[in-house]
Every structure is written in C-alpha cells, then in structure tokens.
Amino acid sequence: MTAGAGWETVIGLETHVQLRTRSKMFCGCSSAFGAPPNTNVCPVCLGLPGALPVVNAQAIRLAVRAAFALECRVHTRSIFARKNYFYPDLPKGYQISQFEEPLATGGGVAFPSPERGVVRATIVRLHVEEDAGKSLHDRVPRATAVDLNRSGVPLAEIVTGPDFRSPQEARAYLLALKEILQYAGVSDCDMEKGSLRVDANVSVRRAGATALGTKTEVKNINSFAFVEKALTLERERQVGVLEAGGTVVQETLLFDVRAGAVRPQRTKEESKDYRYFPEPDLPPLVVPGQWLEEERHALPELPAAKRERLTARYGLPAQDAGVLTQVAAVADYFEAVVAAGAEPKPAANWIMGEVLADANKHDGALRVSPAALAQVIALVKAGAVSTQAGKRVFEAVAERGGDPKTVAASLGLVQVTDAGALAGWVDQVLAAQPAEVARYRGGEAKLLAFFVGQVMKASKGKADPKLVPELLKQRLDA
Amino acid sequence: MSHDAIADRLAQAESLHALLTPVVDVRASLATQLAQLPPPARAPLAGLPVVVKDNICTLEYTTSCGSRILEGYRSPYDATAIARLKAAGAVIAGKTNCDEFAMGSSTEHSAYGRTHHPLDPARVPGGSSGGSAALVAAGAVPAGLGSETGGSVRQPAAFCGTVGIKPSYGRVSRYGLVAFGSSLDQIGVFGDTVTRAGQVLSVISGRDPLDSTCMDLDPLRMPEPPRDLAGTVVGIPGEYFPTDLDAGIRRACERVKERLRQLGATLREISLPHTRHAIPTYYIIAPAEASSNLARYDGVRYGPRFGAAADVRQLYRTTRGQGFGPEVRRRILVGTYVLSAGYYEAYYGRAQRMRGLIAQDFRRVFEQGVDVIFTPATPTPAFRAGERMADPVAMYLADIFTVTANLAGLTALTMPIGRVQGLPIGGQLMAPGFEEERMLRAALALERVVSATEEV
Numbered sequence: 001m002t003a004g005a006g007w008e009t010v011i012g013l014e015t016h017v018q019l020r021t022r023s024k025m026f027c028g029c030s031s032a033f034g035a036p037p038n039t040n041v042c043p044v045c046l047g048l049p050g051a052l053p054v055v056n057a058q059a060i061r062l063a064v065r066a067a068f069a070l071e072c073r074v075h076t077r078s079i080f081a082r083k084n085y086f087y088p089d090l091p092k093g094y095q096i097s098q099f100e101e102p103l104a105t106g107g108g109v110a111f112p113s114p115e116r117g118v119v120r121a122t123i124v125r126l127h128v129e130e131d132a133g134k135s136l137h138d139r140v141p142r143a144t145a146v147d148l149n150r151s152g153v154p155l156a157e158i159v160t161g162p163d164f165r166s167p168q169e170a171r172a173y174l175l176a177l178k179e180i181l182q183y184a185g186v187s188d189c190d191m192e193k194g195s196l197r198v199d200a201n202v203s204v205r206r207a208g209a210t211a212l213g214t215k216t217e218v219k220n221i222n223s224f225a226f227v228e229k230a231l232t233l234e235r236e237r238q239v240g241v242l243e244a245g246g247t248v249v250q251e252t253l254l255f256d257v258r259a260g261a262v263r264p265q266r267t268k269e270e271s272k273d274y275r276y277f278p279e280p281d282l283p284p285l286v287v288p289g290q291w292l293e294e295e296r297h298a299l300p301e302l303p304a305a306k307r308e309r310l311t312a313r314y315g316l317p318a319q320d321a322g323v324l325t326q327v328a329a330v331a332d333y334f335e336a337v338v339a340a341g342a343e344p345k346p347a348a349n350w351i352m353g354e355v356l357a358d359a360n361k362h363d364g365a366l367r368v369s370p371a372a373l374a375q376v377i378a379l380v381k382a383g384a385v386s387t388q389a390g391k392r393v394f395e396a397v398a399e400r401g402g403d404p405k406t407v408a409a410s411l412g413l414v415q416v417t418d419a420g421a422l423a424g425w426v427d428q429v430l431a432a433q434p435a436e437v438a439r440y441r442g443g444e445a446k447l448l449a450f451f452v453g454q455v456m457k458a459s460k461g462k463a464d465p466k467l468v469p470e471l472l473k474q475r476l477d478a
Numbered sequence: 479m480s481h482d483a484i485a486d487r488l489a490q491a492e493s494l495h496a497l498l499t500p501v502v503d504v505r506a507s508l509a510t511q512l513a514q515l516p517p518p519a520r521a522p523l524a525g526l527p528v529v530v531k532d533n534i535c536t537l538e539y540t541t542s543c544g545s546r547i548l549e550g551y552r553s554p555y556d557a558t559a560i561a562r563l564k565a566a567g568a569v570i571a572g573k574t575n576c577d578e579f580a581m582g583s584s585t586e587h588s589a590y591g592r593t594h595h596p597l598d599p600a601r602v603p604g605g606s607s608g609g610s611a612a613l614v615a616a617g618a619v620p621a622g623l624g625s626e627t628g629g630s631v632r633q634p635a636a637f638c639g640t641v642g643i644k645p646s647y648g649r650v651s652r653y654g655l656v657a658f659g660s661s662l663d664q665i666g667v668f669g670d671t672v673t674r675a676g677q678v679l680s681v682i683s684g685r686d687p688l689d690s691t692c693m694d695l696d697p698l699r700m701p702e703p704p705r706d707l708a709g710t711v712v713g714i715p716g717e718y719f720p721t722d723l724d725a726g727i728r729r730a731c732e733r734v735k736e737r738l739r740q741l742g743a744t745l746r747e748i749s750l751p752h753t754r755h756a757i758p759t760y761y762i763i764a765p766a767e768a769s770s771n772l773a774r775y776d777g778v779r780y781g782p783r784f785g786a787a788a789d790v791r792q793l794y795r796t797t798r799g800q801g802f803g804p805e806v807r808r809r810i811l812v813g814t815y816v817l818s819a820g821y822y823e824a825y826y827g828r829a830q831r832m833r834g835l836i837a838q839d840f841r842r843v844f845e846q847g848v849d850v851i852f853t854p855a856t857p858t859p860a861f862r863a864g865e866r867m868a869d870p871v872a873m874y875l876a877d878i879f880t881v882t883a884n885l886a887g888l889t890a891l892t893m894p895i896g897r898v899q900g901l902p903i904g905g906q907l908m909a910p911g912f913e914e915e916r917m918l919r920a921a922l923a924l925e926r927v928v929s930a931t932e933e934v
Binding site: 043046047048049050051052053054055082084086088091092093094144146273275276277280281282283 | 534535541543548551553554555557652653654655656657659660661687688689690691766767769770772773774776778779780790794814817818819822826
C-alpha cells in the first residue's frame, strides 16, 4: 500500500486535549471520566434557560502552561466566541470557544521525523473551549441517547500549520505533543479515554509543487494506532482520485475503525457556517501577569531539553535518552539511580529492560527504589551476583521489598569467589569427566565451555563465572 | 397582608389577563411563602408581594417566557434576583404575561393571549413586560419585576402609568433571566412609587459570582429625597422631541421642564446625533444574539416536542417551527442572517461600531457637565390592540426613546407625568452607568411636584 510515486502528502493537525481540572470549564460540575450518564450536570452545562457561564481559572492556568510548553505567545487579552451549530449533544446550540482572538499563537514543537531528521512543526494557535456531550448510538435500540457528563469539560485546541509530509510524521508529532503536555501536567492525553482527540487536514500535491492541493478533513481518529492508518488511507484515496483524472472534493471524512476505511460524514451538502460572534455572557479573558509568571515557573524541564541534557551529562546514546524521557517520572528515576551511585549506561540498560517491563505490568509504577536498583547494579558489577541472578534479586525486591544484598543472600544467589571453594568444584568436575579431560588435553580446546557449565552446575550457579575458566585452564594445562 | 388579601387583589385584576399563574396557585404558594419569611431584622421587604415576568426563573410556578416552546417548564433553580427578593422577605405573587421571549412592545406576542391596558381594555399595556406593568399600575401589587432589552420595562411603565427602572448593564445579575439579547438584557423593576421601585432594585442589585457580566459592586442604596435640584444640570436632547411627537406628550414634558426649573435645576439643550440609528442598530444586535440564545430550545432535553419525528432534523423543525410564534421566528431569521459568513461585517460588525458611537454621544454630554437627561418615554400613549401587529416596524418604533439606554449601558427610568385623554404619559430620566442614585434623587424630587394623573 504505497501512494503512486511523485506525490507529496501535506498534513495539518487540530488536536483537542482535555485540561486536567477537577471541575468543568464554565461550572462547578466534576469533569471526571466514567460517571453514570447525566450525573455530573447542572443548569449551566445542561444549557437550562437563564443559566450563565463562569470561567474556570484553573483551566485557563493549565492552558497558559500548555501554551508556554509549546513555545507560544500568550495573549493577556483574548475573547470567547460562540460557535453555533445544532446537535443533540450540544445543549446550548452553541459551543463557547475562541475564534478571532485566541489565548495563544505562534509556537512550535520539534519532533523526530522518520524521513527528515528533527523537524519543527508550527503551532498556529492554541485556544480554550468547552467540550460537547456524547451521543450514544448503541445504548437504546433504534434511538440515540445523550450523555451530558462531558458537556462543558475544558479543552485546549492546538492547531498546527500544514507541516507534516507523511502520516508517520503526523504520528511522531502527536507523540512529541503528548509527551510535552504530560510533562507539563496539562493533560492526561489518554486517547482511549478521549482526553486527546485528533482531526487531520490532508491534501496531496505533485512533488515539487508549492501550492497546496484541495484538503479534506479526517475526523474520528481516536487511537495512536490509527493515526498512520487513517491518514495513509486518505492519502491513497486522494492520489487514486487524482491519478484517475478526478478532483478531490473538500469534505469531512470519518475514519471507520471496523471497516478500515475513511468515508464521507453523512450530512447533507451544505457549507459549514458556525456564525461565530463574541460571547456576550463573558467579558474579555484577561490573564493576570502573576498567572503568567507562576505558570511559566510551574513548567518543568521539557522532554527535548531533558534528552539533550541526559546525552550531554551522562554520555547516553540518543536512543537511550529518547526512551528514558518518554515519561518524566522515568527520567527522574534514572537520575536518582545514578545519584545513588550507579554508572549511567548500566543504569539506563536496567531501566529500559527490567524496570520498564515491571512498570508496564504494574500500571506504570516504579516499584524498586532508585537506591535499591543502584545496589543491585553494584552487586552485579562487583561480581557478587551474576547478571541473571541480579534480575532475580530485582524481581524479588519489586515483589516483596527489602535490601538487595540481604535478598541476594537469602535466595542463595551470592557468587562464590573464594579460590578454595572454586578449586573444590573444579577438581570434582575434572575427576568425574576423565574422557573429556583427555580429549581437551588432546587438543579439543572448545571443551572448556563444557567444563565451565559443569562447574556452574556443580556449584548450583554460585561459582563466579568470570573466575572459573581461568582456574580450569590452570588445572587442565598443568 | 395575608395571602388571601394579596390573592383577592390579584383576582380582582383577572380581567387584565396579566397574570399567567392561576390565582388559586398563587394563593396556595403565598400561604407557604408567608409562613417561611426570614426574621424581620433581615427582611427589608417583609411580606411585600412582587409579581415576576414569565422569563425570570423561579422555583415556584412555571417559567414559560410567554412561549409554547416552554409550556409547563419548571426551573430547578431561582434566579439570583428572585433568591435575593425572598431573602429580603418579599413573596413571589405569580408570573406575568409578556411578549414571547420578551420580543415585542405590546404584550400581544404571547402564546397565552394578550394583556389589556388597565385603563382601557381595547389598548395594549406596552411590552414586553406588560403583565407586570399592568398589575402594578392597577394597584393589584405594589411591585413587579420585568426585563429590559430595548425598553421592555420603561415603555409599559409609561403606557400604564407606573414607575419603571432599567438598571445599568451589570448592576443586577442576569443569572436566571432567560436570555434574549445578552449584551443588552437587564432585569428591571416596576413600583407604585419611585421609592418602592428603588427599594426593590436595591435588594436585587450587587455582585454575583454566577454572572461574569455583573459588576463587582455593593448593592445600590436608596437615596433620601432631596429638597430641590439646585446645581443639577438636566440635558434636553433635541432628537427626543421630534416635530411629529404627540402633542399631549409634548405638553406633559413642557410641564416637567417647568417644574425642573422651579426645583432649581439648570436645563441645557443637548444633541445626541446618532439617536436616529438606534432602532436599526438594536434590530441587528438583539436578533443576532437571540438567534444564538434561542438555539437551545430544540425539543431534545425539555419542553414539548409537538409530535413524533423521524430524525433529529425533523425534531428540530417541528419543535421550533411550532413552538415559536411568528415574531420570534422573524427575529431568529434576521439574527441568523446578519451573523452569516459574508454578511457579518456588513451588519453585525457595523452595528457594533454604531453602538459605540451611540454610547459616545452620551459619554460626551455627561462629560460636559450634564447630570441627568430628560426625555419623553414614548412617542405616543398606549395604542390600540391589533393596530401595529401587521407592521413590525411601527411596533419597533414604540421603543425609539428607550433603546438608546440599553445600547449605551446606561441606567434610565420612566415615571408617570400626567394624562392625556385619560391615558398615562411617561417621562424618562437617564443617567450614566452606575449612577442610579443620582437618577433616583432627581426622580424623587420630580415625583413630589409632578402629578402622575392630572390631565395636561
């Protein structure tokens, strides 16, 4: 499935992220996910006659922080506007959003393009708005049910320029965006819970052309796994249309997961006119200078800066730094392990291996303290336990806690380095294998590995495998 | 007064068709409300019956906005103004008729029938808050609440011969006032006297965390009546005294000007040159906001549905097509049009700029030393029912002297200044935003020297 040669894909993304507030954008109702239908509602988010919106300050603070994280210019004065359209899950018949004067403009996000190296996507604008409710088509037979728990949940809409040249780039950008917003504590960015949603504008043009082709809007891409799939399908479709001599029609398409296809939204042919106008129920949004200061301050080191620092300061390969910084807590953990005395590269290897595997099985929890992991690493480095045994110690500490050295001892995993004890096992093995000893001495040097295995077996794994070969050679070559 | 005494008075006024709540329901509710009055020390309005326009949300009674689309609708909450009235000891004596969603100037555009003028049943009481105005003027209750978008309290107050106050935009919380034109709407007050209206306004005014457009100000304080108006400069705008002004109204206004001079006020001719654009400006901005504000009445969550619908589009079409009356439909269409892509700038954008120029007219004269402005409240006395129903523009012109205060965010009041051939005539005082006390002082002084009922 590749597009015909000679076509360039152009993609821009509009991303909606739910801001991590306790209450909704314009009322005090809980914004929690998963409550029974229509229980987190009040006159304001139900759009009852006479109700009025009041702006949630925390939502504005988080949006400001997001804007800073995305290197945007924050406008101290912005305007709420009504976006008018009829839909059963939109209780007021309009969505309170921002239009001509958004909260922030002109930012950027650097992301690793699989084709072009590090690329900076432009952030055209970031604005705040309220979410709509949900229409449930599978709850009641032959009818649509409406759940308004989500109505009024605060969102930031983040719009990029037409900066992506492939579905893969679009996905890489989204991963970078998600990392940044999670770092900043702005949003969970959990696509599966709908706290990050993406609409894409897609067009294709002849390679080398500068004018943009006619774009379509692809909606309903609700999983990271589907981003590439949906966008690839749409690119192929457009190229197919153009190569057959047709023209692309500007329209909105929905990605259908089950059918694995994009298809036009089922609405009558009509131009979209949202009749935006300034929201008369809300004065202009003026962000106090103090909030700007505080939110700039609340911004932690962001993934790109952290990656750069980890490679520079700890000499880590870029790939390791990339893995370690996907989640801020993991990067912090790495630094704590190093601070507890571990060398950076072994620490990184342990984290990318054992620690993340364990965390994935336990809801992301980092169950072994940085100090304990540093001790495990030290035990392996000193040869007190083998690498294999070290992993067992790690697992045991993760499960039951305890001091790694004591745990290793209690599990009988401490390696024996005592020359006398080692010599005993070596002599025992050589005495038991006269035929193999003869063959070795006859020139079959590769039998050394066999003897090492036998010694390890005899010692029940406790013999230090680094010392055993030398000792064997001394005896056999004597 | 006992609940029976209040209800009996309302029953006597039943022929006006001003009250939408059946008197029997009011009687029952008043008994409960009077039994739960707050302690007298905290109840400046203890036992005062207040009727409330049908577009202000109350826990008692239905809130239907004079529309079929909200027939039987009960609000699960009290508007802020209602909660404050109750806290001050007032009792809510029923909901009053109005033009549907406050769109009209005669209380003829109600789905529940027209209200009659208290002095001549063939005439209109004005509107849109005609029900409250008629009941206060008829002496059935001492006070009432209405709402103002372009004169809907002052104009019916003038037609019926009572006091009507439009507070400055942001003086009274709009929380619980069903929205028509959000940037213009304010809850207003009717009273049998300036003092009564001012007292009720004081109780409902002041900051409200539920309305972001309500100013962060303490409640209004009712001023003492002044001995005279020495030192007060009263502006008389030529634009409000056109050559075709009703002769009786002109005579009544001349008498008021004479009294103002006698009180020691200085009269100054002023000009508000953009006044002639006020009605067209208003009829772009208010319908634009209304088209959006009324989008929520879609039959999905509340209100009647008027029959089965095959799909959601048909549900919208039947609910809104049958639920709204012709005047509301007209304004939704106008508002939708003026906000449409390609027309926004030509209509809404220009109207907003004109609104700024109208406000600037007022700012200029107030900056040049004018304290209050005096004008007639309406160009004619109450007209006959049916007379203007076929001519929307003639109907709109009934608000020509009142819309400017809404567009400019000012405070204004009308008060009876005499009668012509038995019909009340209203005079209007206007003051800068949040200068209610200044305006009320002038009104208190005038009230003592101008007969409300004398023929001129």
